[in-house]
Structure formats: structure tokens, C-alpha cells
Amino acid sequence: MTCSQARPLLPLLTYGDLPAADTQALRDHLAICAACRRESSEFQHVRAALGSVSVPAVRVDVPRLFQEAAARQVRRARRWRRMTVAACGIAAGLLLIALLRLEIQADSRQLTLRWGAPAVEDKTPLERIVVRDDSSALAALDDRVRLLDDLVHALITDVGDRDDRQTQRVALVRDRFEELRARDARRLTETERSVAAVVTALSYVPRKGEKP
Amino acid sequence: MGFSDHDDAGLVARWQRGDAQAFAELVLRWQQPIARFLTHLLGRSHLVADLCQEVFLRAFEAGPRYRERGILSTWLYRIALNVARDCGRRQRHAPAALTAGEPASAAPQPDAICERREADRLVAAAVAELPEPLRLVLVLRHYEELSFEEIARSTGTPASTLKSRFTVALNQLRLRLRNLDFSPKDARS
Numbered sequence: 001m002t003c004s005q006a007r008p009l010l011p012l013l014t015y016g017d018l019p020a021a022d023t024q025a026l027r028d029h030l031a032i033c034a035a036c037r038r039e040s041s042e043f044q045h046v047r048a049a050l051g052s053v054s055v056p057a058v059r060v061d062v063p064r065l066f067q068e069a070a071a072r073q074v075r076r077a078r079r080w081r082r083m084t085v086a087a088c089g090i091a092a093g094l095l096l097i098a099l100l101r102l103e104i105q106a107d108s109r110q111l112t113l114r115w116g117a118p119a120v121e122d123k124t125p126l127e128r129i130v131v132r133d134d135s136s137a138l139a140a141l142d143d144r145v146r147l148l149d150d151l152v153h154a155l156i157t158d159v160g161d162r163d164d165r166q167t168q169r170v171a172l173v174r175d176r177f178e179e180l181r182a183r184d185a186r187r188l189t190e191t192e193r194s195v196a197a198v199v200t201a202l203s204y205v206p207r208k209g210e211k212p
Numbered sequence: 213m214g215f216s217d218h219d220d221a222g223l224v225a226r227w228q229r230g231d232a233q234a235f236a237e238l239v240l241r242w243q244q245p246i247a248r249f250l251t252h253l254l255g256r257s258h259l260v261a262d263l264c265q266e267v268f269l270r271a272f273e274a275g276p277r278y279r280e281r282g283i284l285s286t287w288l289y290r291i292a293l294n295v296a297r298d299c300g301r302r303q304r305h306a307p308a309a310l311t312a313g314e315p316a317s318a319a320p321q322p323d324a325i326c327e328r329r330e331a332d333r334l335v336a337a338a339v340a341e342l343p344e345p346l347r348l349v350l351v352l353r354h355y356e357e358l359s360f361e362e363i364a365r366s367t368g369t370p371a372s373t374l375k376s377r378f379t380v381a382l383n384q385l386r387l388r389l390r391n392l393d394f395s396p397k398d399a400r401s
Contacts, residue, residue, distance in 0.1 A: 011382035049335045058247035058264045062236045
């Protein structure tokens with residue numbers, strides 16, 4: 001065994017924690033190595049020095065220990081009760097919030113679940129038409145539909161009449177226009193004739209001895 | 213250790229059946245080993261009485277959950293180690309050197325007492341400066357005389373690792389004491 005092999009084993013040798021074979025080999029080495037022997041001696045002194053440290057005499061107060069245990073048990077139970085109450089409070093709060101924000105509407109044909117704030121009322125006509133499942137609402141709706149149907153038909157008829165009347169007016173205007181154009185043409189012809197006659201009359205030069 | 217595991221098991225069984233006297237006997241048996249363990253581990257003798265009280269209080273509270281898987285000492289040392297670590301976290305500073313407490317058997321001569329207290333202080337300071345893992349294995353092996361296998365059961369660290377740590381701890385201690393001019397004659401035995 002060499003010194004580098006022996007030295008790490010010296011603390012274990014000091015406390016008798018080496019296997020028998022290692023112990024014997026180490027003792028053989030110590031017998032021939034003064035440096036390792038000196039180090040081994042230092043470890044023995046360290047062991048002796050550790051043993052010299054005094055320890056205060058301690059006496060556990062068992063009755064006080066029982067009292068503390070009981071007090072701790074009470075404190076723990078109280079803390080647990082507080083935590084339970086707090087947890088229940090939080091759960092109730094959450095439930096309340098959930099219920100306040102959750103709206104449930106149940107009709108005969110539909111179940112509506114709505115979460116959050118109520119929707120802002122929309123003023124568009126479509127939103128106003130709410131289908132309600134009762135006979136009076138259906139009858140009113142039928143009346144409205146029928147009324148709308150009549151109105152649509154009346155509008156169609158009225159538009160047709162107006163269209164016919166407008167067509168007749170257009171025809172009259174067209175006839176009148178044709179008539180005016182024909183009259184203008186006639187007048188133009190007469191005017192042309194008159195002009196031609198005047199021109200002819202003005203351009204005539206009587207021959208000598210001829211009377212105009 | 214000095215106490216029979218069989219006796220401990222009997223006392224634990226009685227205690228778990230509700231016999232408070234059995235618990236008191238266990239406390240009486242183990243209070244000084246636990247105090248010694250805490251003293252050397254923490255290096256603060258003035259805290260040891262309160263910490264011992266806390267160790268046995270925790271043991272008492274955990275009693276119904278204790279099962280006879282190992283030996284009682286392993287369980288108690290584990291509780292004491294947790295108490296010491298909690299104390300270390302609360303204190304948030306390095307372990308202080310031991311002030312010489314009242315020894316269990318005081319020497320009569322004032323000079324001898326002074327010299328011994330100085331020697332105690334030097335050794336305790338050297339131990340207190342060790343890192344906690346090294347200090348733990350040193351304390352359990354030297355002061356509590358547990359085998360490395362028993363320490364391994366208490367701490368959950370492999371025995372081979374514990375042996376390496378113990379070697380390092382003892383070597384560091386040797387060098388520190390040499391630097392402190394701690395001579396062998398200062399040792400009590």
C-alpha cells in the first residue's frame with residue numbers, strides 16, 4: 001500500500017470502519033511510514049478532542065409538551081375551521097357571481113342560457129318580431145302577415161294602374177307631337193310657296209312696252 | 213446508543229395505544245442523545261433545550277403515523293435533523309461556535325474548567341465551520357456512534373457517500389485544529 005492509498009483510509013481506521021483486510025494492509029503500511037503514522041496519530045487526537053466537547057444537560061418538560069401539543073391541536077383546528085369558512089365564503093361568492101351573471105329562460109319549446117350582462121336592446125324591426133309560442137301572438141302575427149299581404153297586393157295593383165295611366169299619357173303626348181309636326185310641315189310648305197311667289201314677283205323685269 | 217430497540221418498540225407500541233407514561237419514558241431515554249446531536253449539529257447550546265422540546269413535540273404529534281419500519285432512533289434523528297434545519301433557516305446565519313454549556317458532570321477545579329471550556333470552544337468552532345452535510349455525518353458517526361448503514365437509513369444518503377464525507381470532514385477538522393494550535397494535551401481524554 002502506498003501513502004496516497006493509505007491516507008484516505010486513515011479516518012475510517014480511526015473509527016474502526018475499515019474491512020479487516022484493509023485494516024491489516026494499512027497497519028502494515030503504518031509500521032513502515034512515519035508520515036502516515038503521524039497523520040494517523042493526528043486523527044486519534046481529533047477523535048479525542050471531539051469527545052471533549054461538553055453537552056448541556058437537557059430535560060424535556062413532558063407535561064408542557066402535552067400542553068403545547070394540545071394547544072397546537074386547537075390552533076390547527078381553528079386554522080382549519082377558518083380556512084374552511086374562508087373557502088366556503090369564496091365558493092359562495094363565486095357561485096353568487098355566477099348566478100347573477102347567468103340568466104336562464106325556459107319556455108315550452110326552448111331553454112335559453114345567457115352568461116354575462118344582458119344584451120343591449122336592438123332597435124331594428126327584426127329584433128322586435130319576437131316569436132312567442134302562444135295562440136294570441138300567433139293570431140296577431142297571422143293578421144299582420146295577412147295585412148302585409150293585402151298591402152303588397154294593393155301596392156301592386158296601384159302601381160299597375162299608374163303604369164297604364166302613364167302609358168296612355170305618353171301615347172297622347174306622342175300623338176300630339178305628331179300632329180304638331182304635321183302642322184308645322186304644312187305651314188313650312190305654304191311658307192316656302194309664298195316666299196317663292198314673292199321672290200318671283202320681285203325678280204320680274206317688265207319688257208319694254210309691257211305693263212307690270 | 214445504549215438503548216435496546218426492543219424496549220423502544222414496546223414503549224412505542226404502548227404509547228400508540230394511548231399510554232402517555234410510555235411516551236414520557238421514551239423522552240427520558242432519548243432526550244440527552246437528541247440534545248447531544250443538536251448541540252454538535254447546530255453549534256448553539258443555548259438553543260438546544262427548546263429544540264429538544266420541539267423534536268419531542270413533533271414526535272408526539274407524528275406518533276400515530278409512526279410505523280415500525282426502522283428503529284426509533286432513526287426516526288427521532290430525522291425529526292431532529294428537520295428541526296435543526298428549520299432552526300438554521302430561521303437563524304439565517306452561520307452556526308455559532310459553542311459556548312461552553314453546563315456539562316453533565318462539572319469538574320471541580322476552576323483552572324481546569326477554564327482550560328476545558330477553551331478547548332471545547334476551539335473544537336466546537338472547528339466543527340461548526342464544517343458544511344452541514346459533513347457536520348451531520350460527523351456528528352452521527354462520532355457522537356451518536358451510528359454505523360454508516362444506520363446513518364444512511366436516517367438521511368437517505370448512500371453509505372459509500374457518507375464514508376467519503378466522513379473522511380473529508382475528519383480531515384478538514386484535523387487541519388483546522390492544527391491551524392488553531394490545538395494540541396493533543398488540550399483534549400480531555
